[in-house]
Amino acid sequence: MKNILTDEKLTEITKQITDNYKSDCLYCAEKGSMPNRSAITHIIMMLRQIMFPGYFEEEHLSTDTSRTYFVGSKLLELRDALYGQIKAAYTFDSEKEYSDEELSSKASFVCDNFLSSFGRIQQLILKDIQAAFDGDPAAKTKEDIIYCYPGLLAIFVYRFAHVLYEMKVPYIPRIMTEYAHGHTGIDINPGATIGEYFFIDHGTGVVIGETTIIGDYVKIYQGVTLGALSTRSGQLLRDVKRHPTIEDHVTVYSNASILGGETIIGEGSVIGGNAFITESVPPNSRLTANSSINIEPIKQNKQKYFD
Amino acid sequence: MKNILTDEKLTEITKQITDNYKSDCLYCAEKGSMPNRSAITHIIMMLRQIMFPGYFEEEHLSTDTSRTYFVGSKLLELRDALYGQIKAAYTFDSEKEYSDEELSSKASFVCDNFLSSFGRIQQLILKDIQAAFDGDPAAKTKEDIIYCYPGLLAIFVYRFAHVLYEMKVPYIPRIMTEYAHGHTGIDINPGATIGEYFFIDHGTGVVIGETTIIGDYVKIYQGVTLGALSTRSGQLLRDVKRHPTIEDHVTVYSNASILGGETIIGEGSVIGGNAFITESVPPNSRLTANSSINIEPIKQNKQKYFD
Amino acid sequence: MKNILTDEKLTEITKQITDNYKSDCLYCAEKGSMPNRSAITHIIMMLRQIMFPGYFEEEHLSTDTSRTYFVGSKLLELRDALYGQIKAAYTFDSEKEYSDEELSSKASFVCDNFLSSFGRIQQLILKDIQAAFDGDPAAKTKEDIIYCYPGLLAIFVYRFAHVLYEMKVPYIPRIMTEYAHGHTGIDINPGATIGEYFFIDHGTGVVIGETTIIGDYVKIYQGVTLGALSTRSGQLLRDVKRHPTIEDHVTVYSNASILGGETIIGEGSVIGGNAFITESVPPNSRLTANSSINIEPIKQNKQKYFD
Amino acid sequence: MKNILTDEKLTEITKQITDNYKSDCLYCAEKGSMPNRSAITHIIMMLRQIMFPGYFEEEHLSTDTSRTYFVGSKLLELRDALYGQIKAAYTFDSEKEYSDEELSSKASFVCDNFLSSFGRIQQLILKDIQAAFDGDPAAKTKEDIIYCYPGLLAIFVYRFAHVLYEMKVPYIPRIMTEYAHGHTGIDINPGATIGEYFFIDHGTGVVIGETTIIGDYVKIYQGVTLGALSTRSGQLLRDVKRHPTIEDHVTVYSNASILGGETIIGEGSVIGGNAFITESVPPNSRLTANSSINIEPIKQNKQKYFD
């Protein structure tokens, strides 16, 4: 079989690539490996099993002791997995160099605090499910929502990722929300602040930026952007509030864009679909895009632009 | 290694979670397990292999008898898998309690009817492929469409899920369409009614609500919402027609929104991109959003809002 | 258990399906199997490991020789996998019939050229990472971008798929970009031409059509469509330039649509969110949608349309 | 490709096989499926983890509560898996027909009793480990024995299988010991009765028949058969004691055979390698095979028989 890659070509291509490696240290992750994506996916799966046993795996838990053992055991498994990932994340973090002891102590601290938040978050998610059920006539049961609503998955993952974000754990919060983003098309930055009874319907294309603040009883639809006005200044804007504030009881319909760190949507307001908003809106406003529409009859065989 | 989770902390966190379980029976799926997501994914894969043998697995079927045996055998395998999932779905269904015999008989009835629809649906999908090929100059071959067009996957899954939806099978139709939603960003509620020769191009962000009615020869693009005007009344709206009717030969361009259960887009109409429509449109209309645009030169070093 | 599928029913359903097979040869992929999706996914994974060792697998490569061996070995593995897929793609290609020798020679030629492009593409991707880091204040580090930015994944896959597209390899380029589309919601046709320092933020819903031309230093946001005006003429439009040209240093904000093969966005321009553009824009323009907005107070208990 | 299996041939071969099915109902397991081998392998793995946590999986259990949760949770998982397999075994059992309720009740009874034996068996196995450590100078540590001694694996599996055998569970005890047989070459029938501090060294080829009785502190080596004299009467011998009795403190060296249901090896005896015994031996005997050996010099170039 003459159709092989010759030694010359193989050597040459290899050299081109390894020369690139030498030109910029970013190419090679030299400090070790990044946190492991599939380990983090597994952590998310364990969170789902702990929060809602019986929905995502074949646990048949019908007594109190059985649930106690199950939860306790899963917590240990999750803690072990997370502990390793957090150590990896801090090791890999390009900015500091930690001793092994510091790494262990930081990872332990984070794990303990993270696990301590579970009971509280579990209650928050129950409220999110209630919001979804109340807000969506197509929802047949709350079980449906737990089991297959992408909006709930995105919020679920966000709520846990946010706890890690607040403890300044590198990489992992973003890997978690990107997992949800990849599966739902909903991109919630783990830095966002989101209140209770939050519901995202359909959800594909939703973007919620890092410094967004969202109150309680807020509902948003697919394609909604809660974004920045401009990011031209790039890294100079880091830590500046660039994304809007949405107060309690606001509804934002599909494909609306609300932009800017000083933009506040007052409580009880309703933002119509496709609206493009860069300034604040007073409470209890109904805001609709003035989208006049042009209708003309189609004449046969005339096929110009845009038909 | 002192960095362990102490027994006190472990016990306490476990207690918080199990106390939550006791506070609301929704937390624990007590009746058994939900239908199994990976079993349903496998059913979808078998449907693809039965409908289009040779595209999705390494079946080398070149004679009539070989195809008969292959199809017959896959049907049996699919039937077995589906039968189990349907029993699980009815068992889990929170509203009724069935005897084992009722469950078996319901599941058999559903399976038989579902399989009986395959020949008809297979022909429908062939027409959907034709629609895609005719409608997309970027489609090199029809095989391309079968193999990797997300729009076709979404329609394919919808057509089967809809049959189960009509037989009022709980959970499974939605799990099926959410599988497609997750992989394509196209969210077609299994309750929607969709005619022949249907094509969705690109597709990310498309939402087609539960009570939508779509005629034949309809083409829609990415980001199109066929939605409800408002869902504030929540569960009170269940079973009310909340989503629009799109008649035959209509094209809806990208990011257009058509909302409301009484909104009818008359046959032969063309809806322009970004249009936001909440009222009916007569047949053979060309509808374009009046989106006037403001153009101003950018002066150097002037970087205000929105650049 | 009486609840079985009867032999009559099984035979009948099987017959309906196999009769369909006979009615249209498209149903059965008779020439062999399509390129294998999971093999191609594996190829993409190998590309990521070769370009950025240490990020996606547990390679601990800290010396030059170890990197050389690693890269050389991965290249061989990738070449073998790709060679097989390319032969499959040409075999399956409906339009021509190749001898075994032609297939081998075509596949070898493609593989050699593809691998020869790796060093160059690797440098391009480094620039894309720089663009993302400069353009996104939420990016903590460049490693974050490599590891979990969906925009980068989409561009990464596009850059390799485009090389194969240019060599007219059937099926595989599209399968590659659809992989990225499925995981990111970003649909870049492998035929598009894209310059250096390209960044897509958030990305869900982005569509970049087959004949689009994009210059250097361009940044686009989620929901942006670079599309065709109309595709009514279907396959007649094949190979016609149907999608816009975006010159250097242009920024296109979220959900903007730029349509038409003759539409040119002049260099340095900024296209505002939600803008809908079907005509060319001169260089250094700031273009904003004139979206006037209607604000009215919400009165209690008045719940009409669209709240 | 003409090298296909013709429809005639395929049909004919299929017919030959299905005709065989019709000729004897044994060919097809019609009542359902046999207990699932991989489920039972998984049960054995769980037993190993419960008995010796930390050896066979990455459990890091360093506190009492963590062990309680781990064990309790694994017990639940094991119980669920076993319950299903036991129901399958009784269903498949060719001799009786049980109602669903009877099946559940039998399976529950068996599971409860089986789990109740765990504490006791765990102590027995610790003694078996002690016996192995005391008896084998090549054993570096007791951990070595737990982790990789085939003799211990065979005894471990036997001790649990025997509990199920005594409760007359069909199929499963034998599947369990055949698992061990396949991995160690040690064939202990689950019906055998074996005392404390039992050790099998090396083990390949050991056979311990169904009605064997073995006392405490017994040690046996590879290739030892504790078998029946003759099985010519076949099924007529069922439930007859056909295999020997080995009293306390007996050692049986490699490849010795001890046959017959009335053969008793008195306590404290030592049976030499290769001995072939069909009659009882008094206590405290040293028994050696009278294997005289013939030694002759090998003359060069003379190569007749048996060299």
Next chain:
Amino acid sequence: MKNILTDEKLTEITKQITDNYKSDCLYCAEKGSMPNRSAITHIIMMLRQIMFPGYFEEEHLSTDTSRTYFVGSKLLELRDALYGQIKAAYTFDSEKEYSDEELSSKASFVCDNFLSSFGRIQQLILKDIQAAFDGDPAAKTKEDIIYCYPGLLAIFVYRFAHVLYEMKVPYIPRIMTEYAHGHTGIDINPGATIGEYFFIDHGTGVVIGETTIIGDYVKIYQGVTLGALSTRSGQLLRDVKRHPTIEDHVTVYSNASILGGETIIGEGSVIGGNAFITESVPPNSRLTANSSINIEPIKQNKQKYFD
């Protein structure tokens, strides 16, 4: 981390190994890859499913048509897998060089003949099961034998491997019987000739050489060797009859050795355990090893040799 393998060491070790490659072409399998072991394991699994549906997988086949479809479909799958492996085996065969066409034609011929033997072999195996049931009082049911008797597995695999051996297919017959050898400790060379109603009890350590001839109704026990007298002449003995002939109705008890190509065990004979036989035995003989045994009392504290 300084504990890395230095480039010098890595280069040097690599060189030592690749220098070895250059010294003897046997090191590298240059012609392609050997037949794939896991593919052949899968073929054996399919054979088990075809011969005894319902025992080894969850096929629920309760009607004639369902069995026909199942068998036909499995035959196609098996044929495809085998066809590829046989082509690989002939390609790799070091002695000849075949054209692609010859390979295809040889592989097709072998596959067709192999499949044509299935009906006949299936009947043979049913008789082997009967032999096992009649011969083993510990066998509770025939299903037990099908499902977990290692003796039956070894014979099952041998019967199919022998068909391929007779067609002179390289490598694959031996890989098949070594699969069984590894799982059962029973080493039947695929070249042996074995009659009907054959039973191997327990089986570990059984060796049946390549030129052995075994009649009908033969039963053998663990550790029995049917071997060659001497193999000093090595490859010169190839194709010479080196192993014994066992006539009908013979029983060979455990650990007996019968050696030599001219050794014939006359029909109806019974060979006692541990017997070592190198000459022929007339029909209807009972042959027992004259193993006199020496028994002496064990005196306390006297621990010399061999206790």
Next chain:
Amino acid sequence: MKNILTDEKLTEITKQITDNYKSDCLYCAEKGSMPNRSAITHIIMMLRQIMFPGYFEEEHLSTDTSRTYFVGSKLLELRDALYGQIKAAYTFDSEKEYSDEELSSKASFVCDNFLSSFGRIQQLILKDIQAAFDGDPAAKTKEDIIYCYPGLLAIFVYRFAHVLYEMKVPYIPRIMTEYAHGHTGIDINPGATIGEYFFIDHGTGVVIGETTIIGDYVKIYQGVTLGALSTRSGQLLRDVKRHPTIEDHVTVYSNASILGGETIIGEGSVIGGNAFITESVPPNSRLTANSSINIEPIKQNKQKYFD
């Protein structure tokens, strides 16, 4: 479903087991986890690929550079895996407590030396293959031997395990040889010393003890024991030579036992099948068991003992 495990029972069984844990620290592997069996299996697989590329995986390596890259890369992968396992083994080792630095340095030292032995071992194995080919007329090709001879697998694994044994690595050498034992029924203690051109035919039941010394050109058959006379003194015998010495050019036929640390089989000797030897044999001896045999005719209907 009332058939559940009650909380009382679950608590009680859990308590019995955890009480056992507290009674003996051996139950719980507290220091961490044992070396991972599947990691070690993977290491063995990599060794096979490095030694004989193309036989065990689909590497298509036809040029020198490709082999260099492949080998170099596999060596790195193997080194990484082994490094981790060796650290685990030393950590777990019950006798000493190492600092992290010591662990790293010990593991590095072992890895470097282990890899440095590969070239030499590779040559040894080539000689073992030659011995097998010369010694077995049933061997069709040397490739057959590499690919599927259990005797070669056992020797292959032993040769590498022995290198680690000599460096006093805990646990891992034994886990390696037990892997081979489980797959072949051949139990070679990693401590044994074995010369060149070694061949084990069939092999099931072979035992080669820890202090055995074997010369060059030795051939042994299935069921051969090279063992200790007595192990009654248990751990007191540790490190004492307990197993025999087999000089060059010796053949030991099936089921022979050679026992005792002072027993020497002089060079060039041939040990007949079933021989039981506890004393030394001079060089160039032919040793046969004096197994006289008793033959009597079988009279009809007379079925006493042992037929």
